[in-house]
Amino acid sequence: MILFFGDPESKVFALETNDELDNFSIEKLNWVLNAPLLNKQTIENSFIGPKSTMISPWSTNAVEIINNMGILSVVRIEEFLCIKANQTFDVMIQDKYKDLNQDIFKSYKAPDKQTLIHDINEYNDNEGLALDQNEVDYLNNLSKKLNRKLTDSEVYGFSQVNSEHCRHKIFNGRFIIDNNEKEKSLFELIKLTSKKNKNSIVSAYSDNVAFIKGPKISQFYPQKADTSSYYTKKDIDSIISIKAETHNFPTTVEPYNGAATGSGGEIRDRLAGGIGSIPLIGTAVYMTPYSRLNKENLWENGFKARKWKYQTPSEILIKASNGASDFGNCFGQPLICGSLFTFEHSGDDQYLGYDKVIMLAGGVGFGEAKQSHKKIPQDGNLIVMLGGDNYRIGMGGASVSSTNTGNYDNSIELNAVQRSNPEMQKRVANTIRALFESKENPILSIHDHGAGGHLNCFSELVESTGGEIYIDALPLGDPSLSYKEIIGNESQERIGIIIKESDYKIVEKIAKRERTPIYIVGKVTNDKKFRVLDRGKKIESIDLDLKSLFGDTPKKIISDNTISNNFQKIKYDNNNLESYIKSVLKIESVACKDWLTNKVDRCVTGRIAQQQTVGKIQLPLSNCGVVALDYDNFHGVATSIGHSPISGLIDPKKGSINSIAEALTNIIWAPLEDGLKSVSLSANWMWPSGKNGEDSRLYNAVESCSDFAIELGINIPTGKDSLSMVQKYDDTNEVKSPGTVIISASAHCSDIRKVVTPNLKGSEGFIYYINLSNDNYKLGGSSFGQINNKIGNDAPTIKDTNNFKKTFNLIQNLIKEDKILSGHDISSGGLITSLFEMCFTDNSVGMDIDLTTLKEEDIVKILFSENSGIIFQSKSKLNQFFDKEEISFHEIGKVVNSDYLNIKNYDNTYSFNISKYRDIWFSTSYHFDKIQTKNKLARKRFENYKNQPLEFVFPKRFTGKILKNNNKINAAIIREKGSNSEREMAYMMSLSGFNVKDVHMTDIISGRENLEDIKLLVAVGGFSNSDVLGSAKGWAGSFIYNKKAKQTLNNFFNRDVSMSLGVCNGCQLFIELGLINNNHDKKPKMAHNDSGKFECIFTSVKIQESSSIMMKGMEGSNIGVWAAHGEGKFIFPYDESKYLIPAKYSYNEYPANPNGSNYNAAMLTSDDGKHLVMMPHLERSIYPHNWAHYPKNRKDEISPWIIAFDNAYNWLKNK
Secondary structure, eight states: OEEEEEETTTEEEEEEESSOOOHHHHHHHHHHHTSOEEOOSOEEEEEEEEOTTSOOHHHHHHHHHHHHTTOTTEEEEEEEEEOOTTOOOOTTTEEEEEEEOTTTTOOOOOOOSOOBOSOHHHHHHHHTOOOOHHHHHHHHHHHHHHTSOOBHHHHHHHHHHTSHHHHOTTTTSEEEETTEEOSSOHHHHHHHHHHHOOTTEEEOSSSSSEEEEEEEEEEEEESOSSSOEEEEEEEEEEEEEEEEEEOHHHHHHSHHHHHHHHHHHHHHHHHTSTTOOEEEEEEEEEEESOOOOOTTOGGGGSSOOOOOSSOOHHHHHHHHHHHHHHHHHHHTOOEEEEEEEEOEEEETTEEEEOSSOEEEEEEEEEEEGGGSSOOOOOTTOEEEEESOOBOSOSTTHHHHTTSOBTSSOHHHHHHTOOOOOHHHHHHHHHHHHHHHHSSSOOOSEEEEOOTTHHHHHHHHHTTTTOEEEEGGGSOBSSTTOOHHHHHHOOOSSOEEEEEOGGGHHHHHHHHHHTTOOEEEEEEEOSSSEEEEEETTTTEEEEEEEHHHHHOOOOOOEEEEOOOOOOOOOOOOOGGGHHHHHHHHHHSTTTSOOHHHHTTSOOOTTSOEEEOSEETTTTEEOOSOEEEESOSSSOOEEEEEEEOOHHHHHHOHHHHHHHHHHHHHHHHTTSOBTTGGGGOEEEEEEEOBTTSTTHHHHHHHHHHHHHHHHHHHTOEEEEEEEEOBOEEEOTTSOEEEOOOEEEEEEEEEESOGGGOOOSSOOTTOOEEEEEETTOSOOOOTTSHHHHHTTOOOSOOOOOSOHHHHHHHHHHHHHHHHTTOOSEEEEEOTTHHHHHHHHHHTTOTTOEEEEEOGGGOOOOHHHHHHOOOSEEEEEESSOOHHHHHHTTOOOEEEEEEESSSEEEEEETTEEEEEEHHHHHHHHHHHHHHHHHHHOSTTHHHHHHHHGGGOOOOOBOOTTOOSOOOOOOSOEEEEEEEOTTBOOHHHHHHHHHHTTEEEEEEEHHHHHHTSOOOTTOSEEEEOOBOGGGGTTSTTHHHHHHHHTOHHHHHHHHHHHHSSSOEEEEETHHHHHHHHTTOSSTTOSSOOEEEOOTTSSOEEEEEEEEEOOOSOSTTTTOTTOEEEEEEEESSOEEEOSSOGGGSBOOEEESSSSTTTSSSOOGGGBSEEEOTTSOEEEESSBGGGOOSGGGSSSOOTTOOOSSOTTHHHHHHHHHHHHTO
């Protein structure tokens, strides 16, 4: 039966239940849904909602919330929004309903559980399996050999595990170019870099990730994983994981879920490295056609807008970045580095553009050296699945991703798109983390669920041994699934592991504590066979030798001829310099990326040392991302991005070299343990393979990439390829994506406190420029060419590799010796962009620049060419250091106290108002923000961003020192599934002398934990239940409707000697429970941010007079702090005089106040001052290096926020 709650004129919840509900259950639902029951069988109106056949992740979380409240019969609940006629909606994931009735969740699809395939060729075409003729022949021969017809699961399974996406047949293939066979495959060329320059590689091309050697670090973790316990520390020998994935096809078809599951898949790869490892931070790259949001951008008219097959470019950019951002936000992985590139070109006899888009998700993490390699499973070991149910989604993603988009009808392509559930993946990750941190990790082998679903995961887990999978043990979210659909769907939040049978009980106990679904789904057999069977019905859907499943088809042969691109020369007029600058500053690859960074969490983990934004005026300008490996030391990991696809169109060899150079000139600003030798690269290749001349270009590009890396002395131990980068349209036209390599550079950072940022420091110092290309200034392949609708006929490259290496390592030494104040690479937009960006973060800092020594009279070439290079600021002259190493350099100017960038070249002078050009640069971000931000706040952001500089006043009593308190006081952090801030909070509390206990809601509900020994209770941030049904609503329901939990919480708050703190999601919890103003009839509420979206900002708050114990002695200070939330607006029903507000945002308007809270409130405290809630994250602002801007003249060990916990410790100690 289906029950309806809500308002038929706005929003209705449709709830499917197996039994009738009693009145008490209805009351619970009224509370949690904040909506009345509608006593109707049918709701008459027009609605949009999720497709009937696709249970949304929102529903999965909502059902679990309701089940946890004691209503066990609910199986599905969905939101339906009332719409007006002709209102648009996302047809990829939603349907329009003319009414809501008892059949809205009915599935009319009831396929046979199993089908025998009589015509493999026909089945291949109908199902979009992308098998080539050799593979079809192979399967026909296999069928004859077995003397039976193959099942649909077997043919489908073969297509997935042997797809181009999974088996990289082109990269492993034989290349014949211009009738000459190449000596090495593409894969061999890339692997050669690791053979020649092993450096610190621990594992490469043998696992889900690559590992490089890391330092000894301090691991901070709870002593026990199966129950509540206190945090402790141990030293481990670390390894650093690096990986980058692309999710191009799914993002093209359904951008939000495509990019979200791309991010999730890359996280799972880093979870599944070795026998388990820990993801730390993420990166993202988006490449699409031009957005066409600003009609003034005339270059966007050079290629007529297509009849877009799925979504417009601007829709893709907004939705894809929302998907990747939301996944990281909910999971708790900060996204701290990335890139955006738009391009299309019509002319020169080609249609080029990223119509089949690129979405790259990358990142770094860490593991333990002794856990770096998987173990060989033994006969009888258990195959265990962690994670969620199976649905009819993500079918055939591996094979469809291996073909040009548009080859199949929309139903096949949409059916291959996955479903994002980061909160479930977080639970799985917490279970893996607990096993990883155990004294002896019970995991023998581990594999993520990605392309190919269970088929790929389980077959690769038992690839060396054999195994059987019990299809009847796999959990069904949709009971109508066929065997093929059960074994092949790509519900993405799952991990497969192999453990000993004797270890299952402890693994199960840990999983249940984390609310992670766990299933024994098979066992290792050691017979070299792969069997999938329904034990109850005694049906085998797959029964093949492993060698038959993985195939033995002939190595792919790729034949091509070299075709040279002859693009037109770029023509220009130096008199139009100002117009050129304005246009270049507005193109997406150059323009401000604030619209991307303001909605993604860049601070979670409390380990972030460098994310995108820098300076007093927080702008996304950073060269690289840097994350700490632990909380006690200053070792970390640096990562950066590089790509140069348009120079690659001119010459694929130059494209590869420039891509590596860009990644290196970005990562150069972090001090690396062994300089350039510390760097390892990931190379992700996106190419329109199979098109005339493109495979020749691909080979040249890969060969050049390999050669350049070897010459530099570095390696490429990981990467991925996506070689079907063509978008087909219904009118038979097709658009090729430019052959593209995206380079992700990663390295061990020796001191995260010394990262150099681009923003100028102070109003004095010398400006230096180094042309690392050693090439003439060339405009081919540049942003300048794009605004003139030209590609160009010559692009720069790196002429002297040894000079590049030597310069890189000298800059590294100067950074480590604190001789460089600021620095920036030269890439998209050229020298003029880099000069402007160094000035943008301060309203009164400029430069006087003289470029005459560069000996190039053409100012356009100097300012807009994208020759690899760097600019940096120093306090003192550095000439002698470069002279000693015989490195060519140019001292080109000085920093001045001005709002102007003044440039001289020979007798020509130019003066540019920095504020004016900053607004032009920011305007592109404004156009994107208008789409994604509600209540006209995009305009408010554009008006205010430069008028809300960070200005700090530190507490008078603050010493900057960490106090040592040896007499420990017991405290606890409390978390729920979806919490993601517990580690940084527990660590910060421990610095003030607290002995911190890790408490999960399951500990309290079960009665294992009663908080009787706890003096300070902290509810932490995150996305409990993915914020479904409202922030912390589900978490609060677990307290309100569970007797033991309710009693435990009441007992704690009724004690005389107790204190509490709720931060972000924890603040929402305590507000929802009414714990702060419990004597008020009307309680405060938390609401969505006025912007209608997640906001992340490094802002500042002014500490007010109040009763708050934790804020004592901080009154009058103005302190920087991270804020990251979607529902952070305090709603107060009474006048301000009724509330004690310890802190307000320093500026009353958006974006410094990111949520629009009543009375500008950032915090709220109880009348007695013992209980405090806040939306900003003090625990992510622990150290000076965690702040996005910290005064350079201070040398503090710790930030002022430590005073809050010092105060709590001292108050409790004296009671």
